[in-house]
Amino acid sequence: MKPDLLSDVQIRRTASGPQRQRLYDGRGLYLEMTPSGGRWWRFKYRFGGKEKLLSMGVYPDTSLKMAREKRDAARTLLASEVDPGVARKAAKASRAGVALDNFEAVAREFHETRQSEWSEAHSRRWIERLEKDIFPYLGASALPAISAPLLLQALQRVEARGVRETVHSLQQACGQVFGTASRLVELSETRPRTCAAHSSRFSSRTWRPSPSREPLALLSRPLLTIGAAP
Known part of the structure; x- marks a missing residue:
């Protein structure tokens, strides 16, 4: 077994640079x-x-010690042929005791899985926009219950403030959430083992019916047609 490489002193003395950098421990x-x-910290x-990558x-x-x-706990799960990422999501869902298919829950899970790929600024803006303009109106709703008119109303509230750039960003973010959920539903129906390996939240037992296709159609429309919709 290779020894751990980092020390607290080394971490404190290493300054941030103009590019992302990684300090490897072991x-x-x-x-x-x-x-x-x-x-x-990433594993x-x-x-x-x-x-895969786990925060x-x-x-x-x-x-460093924590x-x-x-990491050691995650490696123990791997030795038992358990994906530590899936195990973490299942534990969070169990502790929360809330519906797993509401819009906010799905959006936050999507955000968590993308944090390691996005810049820190983009990651923060993505979730803050939803927290301000979408979660208060649609966050508690199950995805299958969110129709195109409901989503349109939420977007029009933002458009009324005159911030079209924000509306466009929210269109993209909501599209990512609905698109991801829709793909996982299809997996649960056609390839349940693949779906379970991807995320324990989207099993065929907990995800019925499929999210409406209406919001996806709405989100694929050009920005200028949003305000013109009846």
Whole structure:
């Protein structure tokens, strides 16, 4: 077994640079440092023949010792042929005790899975826009219950403020959420094992009926047609 490489002194002395950089510890754990000063623990692993990434917390709130403990726990799950990412989502759902298919729950899960791929600024703006303009109106609604008119009303509230750029960004964000949910529903119906490996939240038992296709059609329309809709 290779020894761990990082130390608290090394982390504190390493300054953020103009590009993202990684400080590798060992056995899949590393600290990702952003130009803006953010420091995120990541655990890289392989499951089912695919490379995956799991967030282990933010430094210094999550110390080096705590990050290593989380990594070791994840490796223990892997040794038992359990995907630690799927196990984490299932645990969160169990603790929350809320509906797993409402718009906010699905959007936040999508956001969590994309954080490692997006810039810190884009990740923050993406979720903040939904928290301000969509969650208060549609967040608690199950995706199958969200019709095109309901979604249109939410977007028109934003458009009334004269911020078309924000409306366009919200169109894209909502489209990502509905699109992801729709693809997972199709997987649950045609390839249940693949769907379960992708996310434990979207099993055929907890996801019925499929999200309406109406919002997807609305979100594919050009921005200028939103305000003109009857």
